[in-house]
Amino acid sequence: MPNKKNNLPFRMSRVAKITSVALLFLMQLMLSKTAVGQTLTVKGKVLTETGSPIEGASIIQKGTNNGTVSDNAGVFSISVPTGATIVVSAVGYSEREVAVRNGSELTVQLSLSDKSLSEVVVIGYGTQRKIDVTGAVASVNLEARRDLPMTNVGQLLQGTVPGLNVGLSTSSGGTPPISIRGRVTLSGNQNVLIILDGIQYTGSLSSINPDDIATIDVLKDASSTAVYGAQAANGVLLITSKKGRKSDKPRLSFSTSYTVQQPTIGDLRPYDRAGFINFMTQNFYEKAYTGPGFTQPNPSFRLQDWIDPVLGTPAAGLQPHDYDWFDEATNNGSIYETNLSISGGSDRFTYFLSGALVDQKGYIINDKFKRKTIRVNLETKPLSWWKVGVISSGSFVNQDGAEPSFGSIQRMPPLLRPYDSTGTLIPFPTRTLEPSPFTTYYVDDVERNNYYFANVYTDISFPFLKGLNYRMNFGNNYRESKRFFASIYAAGQTGQAFKNYQNYYDYTFDNILTYSNTFGKHDVTATLLYGAIERQFNSTNSRAEGFTRLNLSYNNLSLGTNRFTESNANAEALNYQMARVNYKFNDRYLLTATVRRDGFSGFSKNFKYGVFPVIALGWVISEENFLKKSEIVNSLKLRAGYGINGNQTAQYTSIARVETNTSYIYGDGGTTAFGQQVSSLGNDNLEWERTAGLNIGVDFSLFKQNRLNGSLEFYQNKTTDLLYSINIPNVTGFGSIRTNVGQINNTGFEAAINYGIVRAKDFTWDANLNFSINVNKIVTIRGIDANGDGIEDDLVSSGLFIGRAIGTIYDYQLDGIYQLTDTRLPGFPVGSLRIVDQNKDNDITQALDRIVLGRREPAYRFSVGNTFNYKGLSLFVFINSVQGGKDGYLGNNNPSYFREDNTIRINDLQGINYWSPTNPTGKYPRNVSGTRAKFEPNYWQDRSFIRLQDVTLSYNFSKFVKKLPIQTLSAYLSGRNLHTWTKWEGWDPETEAADANGVQQAQGLLIGGRPVLRTFTFGINIVF
Known part of the structure; x- marks a missing residue:
């Protein structure tokens, strides 16, 4: 048993220590309270670097909400504890922190921030x-x-x-x-x-x-x-x-977000059972209705007597199903994203490391996108004048899985089902050559793309000559792709499988020598560049068809009856030299002169190289004495530049190419001999396409705090020696040859305006406007005057018209739909579109009755962004728009119905306003005559729209987590593609898809369109 008496000194000592610590703590607390209670009033003035007062500058005690703003003379007054730090900030200026000293009167000068012309x-x-x-x-x-x-x-x-x-x-x-x-x-x-x-x-x-x-x-x-x-x-x-x-400690950043996606299609879905039956009834209106105007229902009409037998027969009636093919092929989309990065460094070494994951599931099933990325950016300074670094990233993209045919999904009638009673997919539900849309979905599909990027560089600022710098970049792009596929439904239901491998590599090797120095009022920067690029591509494909079964999928192609292998490879090289001089005199007169020489292996032997010079001038008017003291103009710069750029041709277009084809069969049932033949003509004089451009711009910043700033641009480009394939007489054995012809002009105006609408203590409102106009015109193509009237002929077959835009629309003018009692031109049934007979000859011909209707290009674009900040709350609202003006931004939108063997079984989209005798004001044609109209013209409509594109509401919680090891904590809720105002009918007016000829066309009320998705996102950002 311990001796309590002997232990007493120890116990008393411990109590004394605890008591002493408690007393010290209380004294410190009292002293700190006393210190906190000692406040002082700090007065000062906020000025620009040139000494002008800044009105509305924010002055806040660091780490608190205690703050004030400066008046119109830049003067402020604030009460803070002794030893506090104040943070001074203003829109358009860099933030400054200032330590408060007893009795000090502060003068704080703010420099222009990144948002100004000093950026x-x-x-x-x-x-x-x-x-x-x-x-x-x-x-x-x-x-x-x-x-x-x-x-x-x-x-x-x-x-x-x-x-x-x-x-x-x-x-x-x-x-x-x-x-x-x-x-x-x-x-x-x-x-x-x-x-x-x-x-x-x-x-x-x-x-x-x-x-x-x-x-x-x-x-x-x-x-x-x-x-x-x-x-x-x-x-x-x-x-x-x-x-x-460089930082005192590593900066750890983490963000995560989850997005839900919904289509913006409204009622643009295929008909359900009831809608489909009504739609088909209207397609047989001459049987379903009686009377002179086909407006009285025919009580004896039965749809199953006229519709395709696969949907119903007179004896059995219509199929009883109401299957939603569209719903089966779609789901709500989602995006999950997370990012993690760490950065920091010292005087000698800096680093940025990041990793990220994205998992997106689209609206159409199997429209998937997964990406994993990793980045390593490192830089070290072995010596004070020598830097070595690497910028590298890896990206691993997974797009496994194949979609069902979305166009076929929209065509499938709801009276049919995709599966039989055992749950087995029916390959041809309509008993035609059109397969089930799910035959492209129930497949084995692997699609992987791995991207690797690295730029290894060294940067030397020579210590023996001030201003001289050498940088070497060795950049690398490498991509490896693989596509594995197997489908028992492919190759005419015999089964097909393949494995395709591709790899691409290019390197860029740049040597950059820069000299920069100041001599009195003269600033000079000269840059010399010598570089080279080489690109290589390889692909190998192994394919087999005719499988008894595909249990091993694409993993054993030898089981296929017919086996094929293909391979491909190409390479190209470029080298280039460039010299540039930037000169500035007295901080107000600017000159930039550049010349670049390019060489490309794809051009002909006579024109491997092209030289492209440019010169530009600038005048910083606000540095002139007559504007330096202006209270309105903070900065004003006028600039103008003129120069020539080139444009490259595609690979192998300057040389004759050879193809291998079947040449001879030795006897009936004999072997086939293959031979080679020249498939295209070479052109030893094919040269660089050249674009000469003039640009005139104005940059400005006006009023106190740079409240109004922006830039205006006017430009005019002229492209000559156009790379174009000109048709030649077939007697040559070829249809066309790649050559240089013609001229295109491209002119435009742009404006970017930013305005600080409100500047208050706790509330700010900033707005920005972007506006642009662009007009192109074909000046000449071949220069051929076949009529001898001094006017070059248009290339009507190619849609190219002299003096008009590249996207000129030359087509028939429409004037409604032929009604039952209308007098019709020959070849046009009831319900077809009425084409205007331009020459009044009672006939419609391509040569005489087409006119210029407008153009595909828009007249102008604009966007407006608004950012509202109230304490820790921020709201961003962004509107985007494309406008066609008069006869611009037109797209073909002509859903039409013609009753034939195929159309009496396929579905259509709801909401299409087809003409019928009971709907005489219908917009789109419905022809049930059995005879097609002489012409089925395009229906060109305005695609103009205004879109509420982005809205983001965020809140910064940093002030609530000061006791935690967190620098920043914020959460946000955002929406995208929230609403679109447009007269365009159908899928989104801005989206396009390639037609049968590979030309990008607007998506209207057409089968096969894809929806734009409306998204809602919630996310969190944390910085430690």
């Missing part, structure tokens, strides 16, 4: 302050869109920059169509050039994780795109990924 933008092979840029360069505001459900980088860009035209994708993970400033070519390359971290990116935009992107800059004119030469005639997207930065 540093990527310009290609370097960066530059925006105020020094002479070309048309625009930056995408990513911050307002990071909380939107984006599985593809392209979806981030809709409506963000005037002149950057981004459409919609209707498939999971799909890349929307992207163009910059409209078309400048007929059949040359029309793709926008993508530059990822300084390297041409040839992978799919679907492989890039949007959360990894730091900035996106758009180069639109010849002055800005000249450094990329022949591949930049259609504009450039510069994508820069996030990188590490």
Whole structure:
């Protein structure tokens, strides 16, 4: 038993220690309360760098809600504890933190922020302050869109920059169509050039994780795109990924979101049983109704007596089913996304590491997209003047599974079912050659694409010569794809399976030498570039048909009766040199001169190389003495540039090509000999297509706090030596030859306006407007004057018209539908569209009765974004629009019904306003005569729309988690494609799909269209 007496000193000592600690704690608490209670009033003034007062600047005690705003003289007063820090900020300026000292009167000068003309933008092979840029360069505001459900980088860009035209994708993970400033070519390359971290990116935009992107800059004119030469005639997207930065501790960022998707189709669904029966009854109106006007129901009419026997017979009646094929093939879509990144570094080493997962399920079953991405961006400085780094990423895309035929789904009648009584799929439910739409769904399908990107670089700032820098980029793109497939329904129900492997690799090797220095009032930056690109593609396909059974799927092709192998490979190479000089005098007079020489293996031996020069000038007017003291104009710059870019031809178009075909059969039932023949003519004089462009721009910032700022652009492009395939006499043995002809003009105007509408203590409202107009015109094509009247002939068969837009519509003019009692032109039954007889000869002919109706191109585009901030709450509302104006942005939308053997069994879409005797005001033709109309014309309609595209509501909870190791915590709710105002009928007016000839056409009230999805997202962002 322990001795209590002996233990007493220990116990007393412990009590004394506890008491001492408690007393010290209480004294510290009392002192701290006393300190907190000692406040002082701080007075000061907020000024610009030039000494002008800033009205409405926010002054807040750091870590609290205690704050005030400056008056019209920039003066403020705030009470804070001794030793506190205040945070001073204003729209358009960089935020500053200032420590408060006793009795101090502060003068806080704010510098222009990233949103102003001092912003540093990527310009290609370097960066530059925006105020020094002479070309048309625009930056995408990513911050307002990071909380939107984006599985593809392209979806981030809709409506963000005037002149950057981004459409919609209707498939999971799909890349929307992207163009910059409209078309400048007929059949040359029309793709926008993508530059990822300084390297041409040839992978799919679907492989890039949007959360990894730091900035996106758009180069639109010849002055800005000249450094990329022949591949930049259609504009450039510069994508820069996030990188590490020096920090006291690592920065851990986590985000996750869940999205639900619903179609925006409204009632655009196939008929159910009752609707289908009524629809078919109207298709037999001359039997279902009596009287002179076919308006009285015929009591003896039975649909089963006239409809296809597969749907019902006179003896058995109609099939009893009411099957919803559309519902079977669709489900609510969803997107699950999560991102995790860690970044940090020191003076010598920085890092950014990230990983992400996206799992999207589309509206149509098996429209799936899964992506896993990993990124490693590292940079180290072995010496103070030497940097070495790697920018690398891997993206692994899984699109396994095949959709049912969505067009066939919409055609299938509800009176039929896809499965028999045993649950087995019926291959041909209509007993015709059209298979069940689910024969493309019940298959084994593997589709995987792995993308690897790496740019290894070294950057040396030579210590022995100030301003001299050398950078070497070695960029690599590698893609491996595999597609495995097996279907017992393919190859005429005999079964088919295949394995296809593809790989693509390219490298870019750039050597960039830059010298930059200031001599008094002279700033000079000179850049020299020598680079090369090589691309290689290989594919191998093994295929077999005629399987007794496909139990082993695609894993044993030798079981097929007929086996085939195919392979393909190609390669191309480019090299280039570029020189650029940026000169600035006295901070107000700017000059940019660029010349680039490109070589491409795809051109003829006589024109492998092309040289493309550009010059641009700028004048910072606000630096002149007569504007320096202006209280209205903060910055004003005028710039103009003129230059020439090239455009490349496709592979092998300059050389004669050879094909292998069946040449001779040795006797009846003998062996077949194969021979080679020239399939296309070469052209040793095929040269670069050239686009000469003039751009005039104005950048401005007005009023206090830069409340109004933006840019205006006017441009005019002229493309000559168009790459085009001209028809030649068939006596040559060939139909056409690739050559250089003609000229296209492309003109436009763009405006980007930002306005700070409200600046209050707790509430701000910012708005931005983007507006663009683009008009193209064919000036000449072949220069042929067959009529001798001095006017070049149009290429009507190709849809090309001199003096008009590339998308000119030359077609029949319509004037309603022929009614029962109308006098009709020969060859036009009742219920068909009435075509205007232009020459009044009582006949309709292609040569004499077609006229120019309008054009496919829109008249103008605009978007309006509004951002509202109230304390921690933020609301972003974005409206996007495309307008056709007078006879512009037209699309073919002509659902029509002609009763024949096929149409008496297939379904149709609800809501189509077909003509009938009981519906004489119907808009679309219904012909039940058994004889087709002489012409079945297109029905061109206006696609103009205004779309409530994005709405995001977010809240920052950071002030509630200060005691936790969390820097930022926010949650958001966002919606996309919420509502569209349009007169267009059918699928979404903005979406397009390829027709039978491969031409992109608008999706109207047509079978086979795909819906745009309305999305709702909830997400959380956390930064530790």
